[in-house]
Amino acid sequence: MPELPEVETVRRGLNRVTPGAKILGGDLLLDRTIAHPAPGEFIAALTGLTLVTWQRRGKYLLAELQSPATAASGLGKAQLTQAPPSTSYWVVHLRMTGQLLWVDQAEPLAKHTRVRLFFPENRELRFVDTRTFGQMWWVPPDRNLADIIPTLGKLGPEPFSEAFSEDYLADRLQASRRPIKTALLDQTLVAGVGNIYADEALFLSRIRPTTRCDRLSLPQITALRQAVIDVLEKSIGVGGTTFSDFRDVQGLNGNYGGQAWVYGREGEPCLVCGTALDRMRLAGRSSHFCPTCQT
DNA sequence: AGTCGCTCCTGCGTGC
DNA sequence: TGCACGCAGGAGCGAC
Numbered sequence: 001m002p003e004l005p006e007v008e009t010v011r012r013g014l015n016r017v018t019p020g021a022k023i024l025g026g027d028l029l030l031d032r033t034i035a036h037p038a039p040g041e042f043i044a045a046l047t048g049l050t051l052v053t054w055q056r057r058g059k060y061l062l063a064e065l066q067s068p069a070t071a072a073s074g075l076g077k078a079q080l081t082q083a084p085p086s087t088s089y090w091v092v093h094l095r096m097t098g099q100l101l102w103v104d105q106a107e108p109l110a111k112h113t114r115v116r117l118f119f120p121e122n123r124e125l126r127f128v129d130t131r132t133f134g135q136m137w138w139v140p141p142d143r144n145l146a147d148i149i150p151t152l153g154k155l156g157p158e159p160f161s162e163a164f165s166e167d168y169l170a171d172r173l174q175a176s177r178r179p180i181k182t183a184l185l186d187q188t189l190v191a192g193v194g195n196i197y198a199d200e201a202l203f204l205s206r207i208r209p210t211t212r213c214d215r216l217s218l219p220q221i222t223a224l225r226q227a228v229i230d231v232l233e234k235s236i237g238v239g240g241t242t243f244s245d246f247r248d249v250q251g252l253n254g255n256y257g258g259q260a261w262v263y264g265r266e267g268e269p270c271l272v273c274g275t276a277l278d279r280m281r282l283a284g285r286s287s288h289f290c291p292t293c294q295t
Numbered sequence: 296a297g298t299c300g301c302t303c304c305t306g307c308g309t310g311c
Numbered sequence: 312t313g314c315a316c317g318c319a320g321g322a323g324c325g326a327c
Contacts, residue, residue, distance in 0.1 A: 002321090032303095059321075095321055097305085112305085131304045133321065151322070178298065187322080195320060284300065285320060 002094040004159065004192030005235035006246045007059050010100055013249035014054045014061075017102050018125065022050045023065075026117040033114045033127065036137040036148050045138045046090060046117065058155045058191030061100070062145075063090040086141040091149060092127070098134030101126045102249045155191040159228050164190055170221050173213040180216060180224070181209035182283040193228060196263045197235070199288045201227040203262045208294045209280070209287040262288040 002010070023046050031039035049065040056062070067086040092100065097112075105124045115127040115136065127134065139148045146153025157163035172189055173180070183189050184198040193201070202209055204227035207220055216224070240246050261271055266279035266288060275292040 093321080096319075129304095130306070131319090133304065176297080182298085185321085283298095286318085 002059060002096075002098065002240075002246060003194035003197050004056075004059060004232050005197070006240040007061060007094065007192070008056055008236050009240040009246075009248055010094070011054045011056045011061055014063075014100065014102070014125075017123075017249065018051045018063075018119075019053055020050065021119045021123070023047055024118045024120065026115065028115055030114040030129075030132060032132060033129070033134060033136060035135045036139070042136075042138060043117075045088075045140070049088065051090075052087075057152060058158070058187055059093060059194070060149075060152055060155075061092040061094070063092070065090055067141075088141045089137075089139040089145060091137040091139060091145070091152070093135050095129070095131075095133035095135065097131045098127065098129040099247050100249055101128060101247070101251055103251070151187070154188050156186075156188045157190060159190055159192055159232055164225065164229075166218075166222055166225055169225050170218060173216055173221060176213040178213055179210045179282055180207060180213050181287050183213050184228070185283060185285070190228065192232065195285050196260070197228070197231050199263045200231045200261055203288075203290060203294060204231060206294050209282055209289055260288075262290060264288065 025047050026043040028034065028039060028043055033039075034042045037045060046065070049067060052064040052066050054061060054063050065088045067088075092098070094100070103124050103126055105118065105122045107124070107126075110126075110128045112128050112130045112132075113126055114129050114132070114134070117125045119125065127136070137149055139145050144153075157168065169190075173183065176183055178186075181198055181202060184193050184201065185195065199209070201224060205220065205223035207216065207224060211220075239248060262277055265277050267276055269275065270277055270290040270293060273290065273292045275290055277288055278291050279286055279288050281287070
């Protein structure tokens with residue numbers, strides 16, 4: 001399931017192949033995928049625009065799009081020369097099962113293909129999403145990203161940024177009585193952590209998922225912050241995990257050589273102390289932990 | 296305002 | 312063999 005490391009891996013893959021590519025057209029196969037504008041307007045809105053670069057914010061992918069140079073067209077010339085540089089954004093959230101694949105247009109369509117965008121030389125960016133939770137937006141040049149995508153505007157700091165400081169984390173956690181596992185999944189606390197890395201980071205910092213945020217000690221908060229950073233960084237470094245069926249833009253699986261410490265290992269021995277790992281339901285999701293190592 | 300449970304959806308594994 | 316069921320989980324939403 002795409003969390004920050006998988007999304008970052010997709011971003012890097014896209015930036016190797018799509019910059020400078022002009023969108024020639026497309027095909028929308030599932031209207032529900034388009035959150036903005038109206039599904040019927042989506043393909044037309046993107047057609048003719050050029051992909052500049054891909055950015056990431058939390059689990060969101062943001063493609064910067066550029067209109068054709070004013071000199072390139074005789075149409076609406078007067079208007080265009082007055083307009084500010086018209087950068088718009090194509091924003092994609094993979095949710096649970098979304099995949100962006102850079103393929104040849106002759107590639108057979110996967111069953112759950114939702115959106116196709118066509119590029120020169122028979123190339124295609126294809127959005128495949130089994131469970132249809134994935135969404136995409138087009139944000140026109142004169143609109144703010146946060147207005148069109150409110151959740152994007154409410155995201156907490158990036159885990160690798162200075163804003164994700166010990167002071168920030170301590171302040172936020174001390175004001176909350178939620179279980180720490182629940183808080184880690186809250187994208188307004190820190191952007192990009194999902195269920196897998198939340199469990200892994202809690203194991204690495206030896207904290208029980210059920211621990212109330214306001215009862216964490218400062219050393220625990222320090223350890224947790226570092227564990228979040230470490231586990232995400234390590235996974236990015238190896239191109240996303242193989243904990244899931246994640247695929248990069250070339251359709252290849254991640255090559256994470258190691259294994260999860262706790263995620264998906266209920267009943268198996270803790271790799272540190274040998275105790276059988278436990279699993280419980282928290283905030284509607286499975287939480288895996290070692291009853292001995294995590295207190 | 297903080298917190299929680301429900302819901303969206305499809306495929307897969309399990310048990311009867 | 313076939314079927315029902317639980318589970319996977321990101322995040323929007325309504326409820327308390």
